[in-house]
Amino acid sequence: MTQIDSLRAKYLGAVLEAADEPALEAVRLAALGKKGEVALMMRDLGGMSPEERQTTGKALNALRDELDAALRARKAALADAALDERLRAEWLDVTLPARPRRVGTIHPVSQVMEECTAIFADMGFRVAEGPQVETDWYNFDALNIAPEHPARQEHDTFFLHRAPGDARPPHVLRTHTSPVQIRAMQDQGAPIRVIAPGRVYRMDMDQTHTPMFHQIEGLAIDRDISMANLKWVLEEFFSAYFGARVRTRFRASHFPFTEPSAEVDIQCSWVGGTLKVGEGNGWLEVLGSGMVHPHVLRAGGIDPDQWQGFAFGMGIDRMAMLKYGIPDLRAFFESDLRWLRHYGFGALEAPSLHAG
Numbered sequence: 001m002t003q004i005d006s007l008r009a010k011y012l013g014a015v016l017e018a019a020d021e022p023a024l025e026a027v028r029l030a031a032l033g034k035k036g037e038v039a040l041m042m043r044d045l046g047g048m049s050p051e052e053r054q055t056t057g058k059a060l061n062a063l064r065d066e067l068d069a070a071l072r073a074r075k076a077a078l079a080d081a082a083l084d085e086r087l088r089a090e091w092l093d094v095t096l097p098a099r100p101r102r103v104g105t106i107h108p109v110s111q112v113m114e115e116c117t118a119i120f121a122d123m124g125f126r127v128a129e130g131p132q133v134e135t136d137w138y139n140f141d142a143l144n145i146a147p148e149h150p151a152r153q154e155h156d157t158f159f160l161h162r163a164p165g166d167a168r169p170p171h172v173l174r175t176h177t178s179p180v181q182i183r184a185m186q187d188q189g190a191p192i193r194v195i196a197p198g199r200v201y202r203m204d205m206d207q208t209h210t211p212m213f214h215q216i217e218g219l220a221i222d223r224d225i226s227m228a229n230l231k232w233v234l235e236e237f238f239s240a241y242f243g244a245r246v247r248t249r250f251r252a253s254h255f256p257f258t259e260p261s262a263e264v265d266i267q268c269s270w271v272g273g274t275l276k277v278g279e280g281n282g283w284l285e286v287l288g289s290g291m292v293h294p295h296v297l298r299a300g301g302i303d304p305d306q307w308q309g310f311a312f313g314m315g316i317d318r319m320a321m322l323k324y325g326i327p328d329l330r331a332f333f334e335s336d337l338r339w340l341r342h343y344g345f346g347a348l349e350a351p352s353l354h355a356g
């Protein structure tokens with residue numbers, strides 16, 4: 001009996017002293033494991049008298065249960081303590097203000113493309129796209145631009161090299177968004193109402209020209225579309241874009257892919273060196289346009305005896321400069337952070353026709 005009592009005292013003490021789970025497991029093995037002290041005493045029961053065996057057996061069972069309960073209780077307490085410690089260590093104040101971070105801006109060209117797209121979309125135009133690397137057929141031939149036309153001469157078109165020995169004509173960087181007219185005709189057939197915003201390339205570089213710039217092409221084909229529809233669409237567009245009634249002036253012009261062709265000016269004033277659109281007696285040229293040439297309709301797979309329509313092409317960078325008072329075109333593509341922060345737009349200032 002005294003031996004059992006001293007075992008109880010020894011192991012209950014050891015349980016309380018165990019500082020972590022591995023230490024506790026060592027105590028459990030020493031006491032209750034197969035070769036533990038309690039097990040060894042149980043083995044001795046065989047050599048006892050029946051009475052002795054009964055009382056000692058009971059006492060040993062009680063000791064085993066008691067130690068087992070103490071081990072479990074200690075194990076739970078250690079786990080709780082470990083969790084408390086983790087909670088203390090990993091504590092975090094989610095109410096602290098976030099560290100300030102520089103937020104990027106939307107480039108004026110992207111912003112203006114979105115603005116234009118929103119306005120034309122409201123008039124039922126969908127966005128069409130085409131590749132920036134074009135075949136000369138899409139960029140020129142299909143648009144009725146003959147091989148000897150000056151626009152095809154090396155001085156303003158970027159050509160891509162073919163592999164040596166490849167006799168096919170080289171690809172070009174598209175010099176305008178007009179090839180998307182052909183692609184849209186081929187893709188959807190008539191009727192069509194699309195705009196095509198995107199990058200275009202010409203070998204040109206001075207204060208008002210960059211070798212890459214942006215255009216928006218417009219194309220509307222139906223049974224009886226006329227220049228009158230074109231004028232209405234453009235005046236609606238400019239008025240929505242500049243936020244004031246803007247008058248347009250059509251001047252006769254020439255493009256190989258439209259007949260008749262017109263260059264379009266918008267009304268403006270120059271007061272004290274600043275340009276204001278939508279007032280005054282000045283005119284500013286902003287786009288080329290016309291009725292799609294029958295050869296072009298045919299190249300796009302559309303029967304010119306059944307269908308007709310207008311097309312226009314407008315410089316987006318120019319539109320951005322006019323609306324937001326940006327003086328130098330070249331700065332658009334210099335990636336100067338100060339310029340970008342000054343003229344850029346917040347990511348949440350998404351253009352729409354229903355918000356200011």
Ligand code: PHE
Pocket residue numbers: 175176177178255258288289290311312313314
């Ligand atoms: N593609 C012409 C340009 O780049 C513009 C244009 C488009 C003219 C459509 C007429 C019709 O200048």
